[in-house]
Amino acid sequence: METMRDWLSHRVRASPDETALVRAATGESWTFAELDGLVEETAGRLAALGVEPGDHLGTVLGPRVEYVALIHAAMRLGVTLVPMGDALTVPELREQVETADVTALVCDAETEAVAADVADAAAAPVVSVDDPTTDDAVRLSAVPPDLVTPASWSFEDVQLLLFTSGTTGDPKAVKLTTGNLLASAVASVFRLGFDPEDRWLVTLSLHHMGGIAPVLRMPLYGMTVVLREEFDAGGAADDVDRFDVTAVSLVPTMLRRMLDSRGTLDSSLRTVLLGGAPAPRELVARCRDYSVPVYPTYGMTETASQMATATPEEAFEHAGTVGRPLFWTDVTVVGEDGERLPPGETGEFVVDGPTVSPGYYGNPAATDEAFGERGLRTGDVGYVDDGGRLYVLNRVDDRIITGGENVDPGEVADVLRSHPDVRDVAVVGVPDDEWGERVSALVVPAGDVLDRTALVAFARERLAGFKIPRLVAVADELPRTVSGTVKRDAVRELLADREVERSDEATERGARGAEPDDDAEPAPSESDGEGAGERADERVTDGTNAGAETEDDEQADDADTDAETVDSTEDADRPSDSNADP
Secondary structure, three states: OOEEOOHHHHHHHHOOOOEEEEEOOOOOEEEHHHHHHHHHHHHHHHHHOOOOOOOEEEEEOOOOHHHHHHHHHHHHHOOEEEEOOOOOOHHHHHHHHHHOOOOEEEEOOOOHHHHHHHHHHHOOOEEEOOOOOOOOEEEHHHOOOOOOOOOOEEOOOEEEEEEOOOOOOOOOEEEEEHHHHHHHHHHHHHHHOOOOOOEEEEOOOOOOHHHHHHHHHHHHHOOEEEEOOOOOHHHHHHHHHHOOOOEEEEOHHHHHHHHHHHOOOOOOOOEEEEOOOOOOHHHHHHHHHOOOOEEEEEEEHHHOEEEEEOOHHHHHHOOOOOEEEOOOOEEEEEOOOOOEOOOOOOEEEEEEOOOOOOEEOOOHHHHHHHEEOOEEEEEEEEEEOOOOOEEEEEEHHHOEEEOOEEEOHHHHHHHHHOOOOEEEEEEEEEEEOOOEEEEEEEEEEOOOOOOHHHHHHHHHOOOOHHHOOOEEEEOOOOOEOOOOOEOHHHHHHHHHHHHHHHHHHHHHHHHOOOOOOOOOOOOOOHHHOOOOOOOOOOOOOOHHHOOOOOHHHHHHHOOOOEEEEOOOOOOOOOHHHOOOOO
16 A cells, blocks of 8 residues: 655655745744754654544644644644634534544633533543643643654545534534545646745635645645734735735635725735635626736535636636636536536536545445435536536525525526626525515625615516515625635525514504505616615615516516615624635
């Protein structure tokens, strides 16, 4: 069986004096030789604490230099690393620790209390990279290190257990082998290009693939990682200039905020890997106009990061695409019967290749459900065009059934997002007594005002009547998970609450004998002409008056399109917690 040592031990022999790591906050830097020394000490201290090859080493701390050392120390020791979110609650962390059979837990001062609570129940020792605040943790740097013999890894050995974001169902621990991670690194560099002078800015959390991937690939490529310990839009944009950054991984919200803060990004950039959520067309167009080399990507934890990636030329010429599959990766579009669909037809993506995980740790039922003859069922709906480019629309279980008709929310969102006044949008089904579900949209406007009547008319020209959103609400931001994916349950709850409010208002008016509402305004029609958008944030619009009727508008005619401003930011994760799988 072919084996290898940890990748850093190979790199330090090849280029010991090249810069490996820069801490953005201070400008401190470490050569590969210096980083190797830090990793050797870290591995030795963990070994002295009883951590052995084959153990599952949990980490629950924010991005920092010690975390980078832990990632490589785990490989040197021969232990499986289990990165977990530093913002998890005690019940959430306990579930992950137990699911992954964590044998030791590394924390910092911010997470020590939660880690100690969880580790006590799981009988796992707690080690802190900071001065412990309780007697429940041991300070790592206070432990004299043992001598460590670098472990050997085969392609089949599980190097990481990474938890899925858990947008649907319980989070699962994804097994990623050394072979998965190596194949992903090679395929990625084939698509993005290689430059040994690359300096990759890491702004994403290290407990998700988008953040940990550059740290793992650093010794393979011989590149420098510039580590930002928390996301700040202006600061991250300035880091690109300050440290001559050539590459960065971001989710769309982060990139937009960076552009908002500085207008554009420094010309040193050759790669902006954009993933974790669909890239709004307005954002891609903005990158084109300001010469930002954006690479929209589609990836999953289960595929060790990228699955398909579009070059800037593809992204600019083929709006909405995430590009072609990476080298060695096969993506098939299948129908409900599991059979392959031709280009242009919408179905579920199934992916196969050396980057695909062997399954979920300790969960054979979930593994059997997700992995089949053609490969991994992604749960994502989309299509492939005649040129082999992928377009991702939505999740399989996001499909809306309204009045017996199937509606793909991704199709509706794609149409709404193409309107110049829409920056971003999420489309979901809201329960409805008559139709089963009502197509509803939460819209983030591109400017201060959104004319919903014009938006509905725009949609009606491009969509069948039963696909037209019956409820259109406005928010400053879409609620998202830490990986940048829209929290569809949160969106649905916000829109459902608005439906309940409207129902209650109607009931109250009925109880008063349907007396007129002095503040009400007639629903605008096509004849509104000038000024139609002046009170767009206040009025209720009637989608049925926005265009000519067709036979499939029968359902649309039975319900007004309601427009309301809602606050979705309370449940939204902040950019400092955001992460992608690029």
